[in-house]
Amino acid sequence: MMTNPSMFDVKDIRKNIPIRRGLFSRQVGTWDILNGITFSLNKGEIMGCVGESGSGKSVLLDCLLRMTSLSSGEVSYSGRNLWSMNQDELRGFRRDVQLIFQDPVGSLHPRMTIEQILSEPLAINAIGTPHERKERAAELLQLVGLDASMAGRYPHQFSGGQRQRIGIARALAMNPQVILADEPVSALDVSLAAQVLNLFLDLQEQFDLTYFIIAHDMAVLRQLCTKLAVIYAGRFVETGLNQEIYNSPQHPYTRALLQSSPSMARSLDTRQQFEVPRGESPDSARLPAGCPFHPRCDFARDVCAVELPPQKRISDTHAVLCHVFPEAG
Amino acid sequence: MVSNVQTAGTILGTRETPGWKKAAIFLWENKTLTIGLVMLIVVVVCTVAAPLITTYGPNDQDIRNRLKPGFWSEEGSPGHPLGTDGVGRDLWSRIVYSFRASLFIAICAVLITVAIGMTVALVSGTFGGWVDALLMRITEVQMAFPFIVLALAILSAVRPTPLVLVVVLSLSAWPFYARVIRSLIITEVQSDYVKAARVQGASTWRILFQYVARNVAPPVFVVATIDIATMIVLEGVLSFLGIGVQPPTPSFGNVIADGKDYLNTAWWVSTFPGVAIVFIVFAFNLVGDTLHKHIDPTLRTRY
Amino acid sequence: MMSQLPTHTNTSTGQHLLEVRDLKTYYKIGKNREIKAVEGLSFTLDPGQTLGIVGESGSGKSTVSRSLIRLVDKPGYIAGGQMLWRGRDLLSIPDGEMTRLRGKEIGLIFQDPTTSLNPLLTVGGQLLETVKTHLRLSDHEAQAQVLETLELVGIREGDAVFHKYPCDYSTGFRQRVMIAMSIVCRPDIVIADEPTTMLGVTVQAQILAALRELQHELGMAMILITHDFGVVSEISDRILVMYAGYAMEYAPKREFLLEPKHPYSVGLITSVPIIEARKSRRLKVIPGFPPDMLRLPPGCPFAPRCSYVQEKCHEEMPAAREVAPGHWCACHFPVPKADLDLVEQLSFEETA
Numbered sequence: 001m002m003t004n005p006s007m008f009d010v011k012d013i014r015k016n017i018p019i020r021r022g023l024f025s026r027q028v029g030t031w032d033i034l035n036g037i038t039f040s041l042n043k044g045e046i047m048g049c050v051g052e053s054g055s056g057k058s059v060l061l062d063c064l065l066r067m068t069s070l071s072s073g074e075v076s077y078s079g080r081n082l083w084s085m086n087q088d089e090l091r092g093f094r095r096d097v098q099l100i101f102q103d104p105v106g107s108l109h110p111r112m113t114i115e116q117i118l119s120e121p122l123a124i125n126a127i128g129t130p131h132e133r134k135e136r137a138a139e140l141l142q143l144v145g146l147d148a149s150m151a152g153r154y155p156h157q158f159s160g161g162q163r164q165r166i167g168i169a170r171a172l173a174m175n176p177q178v179i180l181a182d183e184p185v186s187a188l189d190v191s192l193a194a195q196v197l198n199l200f201l202d203l204q205e206q207f208d209l210t211y212f213i214i215a216h217d218m219a220v221l222r223q224l225c226t227k228l229a230v231i232y233a234g235r236f237v238e239t240g241l242n243q244e245i246y247n248s249p250q251h252p253y254t255r256a257l258l259q260s261s262p263s264m265a266r267s268l269d270t271r272q273q274f275e276v277p278r279g280e281s282p283d284s285a286r287l288p289a290g291c292p293f294h295p296r297c298d299f300a301r302d303v304c305a306v307e308l309p310p311q312k313r314i315s316d317t318h319a320v321l322c323h324v325f326p327e328a329g
Numbered sequence: 330m331v332s333n334v335q336t337a338g339t340i341l342g343t344r345e346t347p348g349w350k351k352a353a354i355f356l357w358e359n360k361t362l363t364i365g366l367v368m369l370i371v372v373v374v375c376t377v378a379a380p381l382i383t384t385y386g387p388n389d390q391d392i393r394n395r396l397k398p399g400f401w402s403e404e405g406s407p408g409h410p411l412g413t414d415g416v417g418r419d420l421w422s423r424i425v426y427s428f429r430a431s432l433f434i435a436i437c438a439v440l441i442t443v444a445i446g447m448t449v450a451l452v453s454g455t456f457g458g459w460v461d462a463l464l465m466r467i468t469e470v471q472m473a474f475p476f477i478v479l480a481l482a483i484l485s486a487v488r489p490t491p492l493v494l495v496v497v498l499s500l501s502a503w504p505f506y507a508r509v510i511r512s513l514i515i516t517e518v519q520s521d522y523v524k525a526a527r528v529q530g531a532s533t534w535r536i537l538f539q540y541v542a543r544n545v546a547p548p549v550f551v552v553a554t555i556d557i558a559t560m561i562v563l564e565g566v567l568s569f570l571g572i573g574v575q576p577p578t579p580s581f582g583n584v585i586a587d588g589k590d591y592l593n594t595a596w597w598v599s600t601f602p603g604v605a606i607v608f609i610v611f612a613f614n615l616v617g618d619t620l621h622k623h624i625d626p627t628l629r630t631r632y
Numbered sequence: 633m634m635s636q637l638p639t640h641t642n643t644s645t646g647q648h649l650l651e652v653r654d655l656k657t658y659y660k661i662g663k664n665r666e667i668k669a670v671e672g673l674s675f676t677l678d679p680g681q682t683l684g685i686v687g688e689s690g691s692g693k694s695t696v697s698r699s700l701i702r703l704v705d706k707p708g709y710i711a712g713g714q715m716l717w718r719g720r721d722l723l724s725i726p727d728g729e730m731t732r733l734r735g736k737e738i739g740l741i742f743q744d745p746t747t748s749l750n751p752l753l754t755v756g757g758q759l760l761e762t763v764k765t766h767l768r769l770s771d772h773e774a775q776a777q778v779l780e781t782l783e784l785v786g787i788r789e790g791d792a793v794f795h796k797y798p799c800d801y802s803t804g805f806r807q808r809v810m811i812a813m814s815i816v817c818r819p820d821i822v823i824a825d826e827p828t829t830m831l832g833v834t835v836q837a838q839i840l841a842a843l844r845e846l847q848h849e850l851g852m853a854m855i856l857i858t859h860d861f862g863v864v865s866e867i868s869d870r871i872l873v874m875y876a877g878y879a880m881e882y883a884p885k886r887e888f889l890l891e892p893k894h895p896y897s898v899g900l901i902t903s904v905p906i907i908e909a910r911k912s913r914r915l916k917v918i919p920g921f922p923p924d925m926l927r928l929p930p931g932c933p934f935a936p937r938c939s940y941v942q943e944k945c946h947e948e949m950p951a952a953r954e955v956a957p958g959h960w961c962a963c964h965f966p967v968p969k970a971d972l973d974l975v976e977q978l979s980f981e982e983t984a
Contacts, residue, residue, distance in 0.1 A: 192688075192922075219906050264904065276837045281832065
């Protein structure tokens with residue numbers, strides 16, 4: 001039996017930032033941004049992470065990219081702890097793992113031509129001669145469906161959808177293994193977003209890529225991902241395969257997300273109501289005791305306000321962090 | 330497999346027009362810039378070709394023709410279009426030669442200011458922490474000193490050679506640049522494209538010079554251009570007070586000072602150098618302002 | 633060019649609350665060049681109804697919201713058409729009166745709450761100011777109205793809002809305040825331009841529900857402009873699709889989703905990822921890129937990207953026709969029902 005090799009192994013990572021006030025920077029509290037996240041990402045998987053702003057999902061990406069330190073826990077890539085890599089391993093890591101940004105405007109340097117932007121990764125890592133890099137830039141443009149003649153233009157001369165493609169092209173420059181994406185289509189128009197989503201799937205097939213995508217739109221992740229994690233207040237409250245999460249969601253927050261996502265189909269069904277979860281997003285400086293979701297949960301019991309819920313396994317691939325669900329019996 | 334090859338369609342296209350024609354159209358459509366450029370050319374000519382456009386030297390005295398008015402009056406002496414000053418020196422000549430001293434000092438001062446400001450900003454922005462805090466406190470102290478007080482303090486102890494003047498001017502101006510450049514750097518460093526570069530493994534040096542500098546340099550350039558005018562005015566103040574460029578070398582400030590005793594009678598001696606200062610300030614401001622709008626390639630029009 | 637009026641159920645007086653006829657808004661760019669941002673828009677709206685205007689960037693939908701309240705920035709100008717508010721043409725009333733209507737009878741919600749709220753006034757104070765400007769209420773009554781409105785949008789801070797400033801709150805909160813501002817004078821219609829784009833899913837749901845409730849309680853009409861199909865479906869009674877300044881399709885929601893006629897509408901609907909998808913699939917995308925408004929081709933602007941295109945489409949812009957009662961479409965060759973595999977696509981069962 002051959003399982004896919006693990007690309008990322010994340011073990012119980014936490015990130016807590018002290019809040020300091022006053023002349024002497026006294027610590028008055030902590031921002032508990034990540035509170036124990038564990039998962040692995042295997043080759044060929046498309047993993048999605050859904051949550052709202054403040055849930056910690058962006059910080060999670062930064063941790064995977066080694067852009068921010070961990071308060072505790074470990075992130076390993078190909079078996080090596082990110083923070084104990086030597087120079088060579090680190091360089092290899094930087095070639096293997098790339099990032100696609102949400103904002104196509106801010107992620108491309110306004111004063112560099114597309115060709116320069118696309119050959120930067122190669123130049124930084126001293127790959128190829130300048131001529132070879134130029135050719136590679138042209139090749140990358142064609143890969144994402146843009147004309148190679150555009151290499152001499154500046155980012156502002158392109159539309160949002162095209163800029164996002166350039167961002168994708170840049171991520172592909174060094175033949176990465178893993179691509180992390182931060183809300184890759186939320187800033188795009190409907191038809192352009194659809195093109196980019198299809199492009200993601202095409203590239204995945206073509207290059208056997210592994211993805212980790214964070215988003216707030218559950219429909220997008222349904223389309224793309226093989227497995228998902230729902231993040232709330234810095235924890236994965238539910239993880240599972242695509243069909244497990246969408247067909248039999250267990251955690252009340254997962255269900256709240258699904259219910260509050262606007263849907264064309266549901267709008268036609270007069271039997272269903274547009275469900276509205278109550279309450280506000282959690283403040284990571286002031287997380288409630290016990291389960292962080294309990295103040296907003298319709299199913300909360302006494303124990304939920306006191307104790308952190310345990311992780312319950314529903315299947316090999318489906319887990320949920322809840323006292324109440326799945327219901328026994 | 331991947332579709333949708335883009336053709337020229339939606340990109341703001343470029344047609345094939347010859348470069349000079351594009352430049353001519355550009356100048357015609359941006360008349361303010363053109364006017365500013367023409368004025369700047371006048372400034373440059375005055376500075377560089379002073380001997381060619383004056384008949385008398387700036388220090389040629391002619392006591393018999395002192396305080397004569399210029400072309401607007403019948404009493405004007407031929408050859409002195411703007412009149413003469415208290416010892417008969419040709420005013421036009423003195424003004425034209427003033428450009429040299431003033432511009433030289435102003436440009437040097439700006440260059441040194443930018444150099445110091447940028448260095449401090451880079452150090453501050455890169456190291457952060459207590460280094461940053463310390464440097465910023467220094468800038469604040471420096472900025473709290475009124476320019477005149479500082480100038481008087483230094484120039485009462487040291488002779489005002491051009492070098493000293495450049496130092497005095499730079500000392501008062503570098504803190505502003507340092508602070509502004511520092512905040513520009515901090516903003517840049519937080520941008521997504523810098524993050525992209527870090528994800529690709531770029532070193533800090535590369536990020537600073539390839540990415541940050543590219544975005545910071547143009548606005549600094551524009552501000553520095555306009556600042557040349559400011560320096561000229563400041564130097565004029567110092568010269569007027571007698572602690573700037575020393576006579577007999579003409580500079581706008583001391584030519585104005587020469588005429589301050591005759592304001593009611595030979596008003597031209599003080600007025601025309603003032604006009605010249607306004608002219609220079611205008612020139613640099615016009616150019617700098619319109620440059621500012623055009624230097625940013627991200628300022629595309631929506632339509 | 634929708635120069636004919638869509639028929640609609642009217643009020644008892646035979647007059648609609650808002651009737652827009654053939655609205656045209658253009659932008660002057662350079663000599664002799666104009667961008668026709670809105671070209672011939674027509675629709676009607678009655679109390680309690682919601683019109684959803686959908687389009688992508690460049691479709692002209694944002695220009696529509698500004699045209700309706702006569703706040704089109706230069707170099708834009710309203711080039712023609714009529715906007716009848718309770719029978720009176722808004723385009724012919726004096727500026728002063730228009731200013732009075734805005735806020736009092738016509739509420740506005742714009743996309744970015746950060747720049748729309750005054751950072752120097754307290755949240756409660758700004759709302760109070762709006763109320764006092766438009767309505768004659770005592771201080772006590774005004775305060776009560778402000779607090780009541782805030783509750784409607786889910787803000788239960790009570791008097792604290794009169795002491796706190798916008799910077800003390802999150803973006804989601806501020807957007808709710810913006811919405812409260814727009815309805816605090818209980819206007820008869822609210823024009824919302826991408827009101828929830830900046831908000832998280834759950835907050836968005838809360839706000840849409842609040843708006844819906846207000847409509848039921850107060851009979852408030854709403855025009856919701858967005859690019860989000862899900863939002864538009866959940867909340868609109870009628871949907872209008874714009875492309876390159878033209879209204880391409882205008883129909884009641886149900887008909888629009890089940891039987892869209894315009895190829896662009898069909899393309900859009902199939903491009904939207906949906907939660908109910910039975911399995912992961914490639915989306916059927918609309919090929920090509922959004923049009924360059926400076927270089928629109930002759931004929932139908934959608935022709936270059938249309939899979940049903942024929943000769944005629946490149947020659948003549950189709951006029952809007954009523955292809956079914958209340959269902960208008962600007963296309964020479966509307967999509968036949970047989971071509972739609974939408975039922976399977978949307979994966980739902982039709983209810984009676």
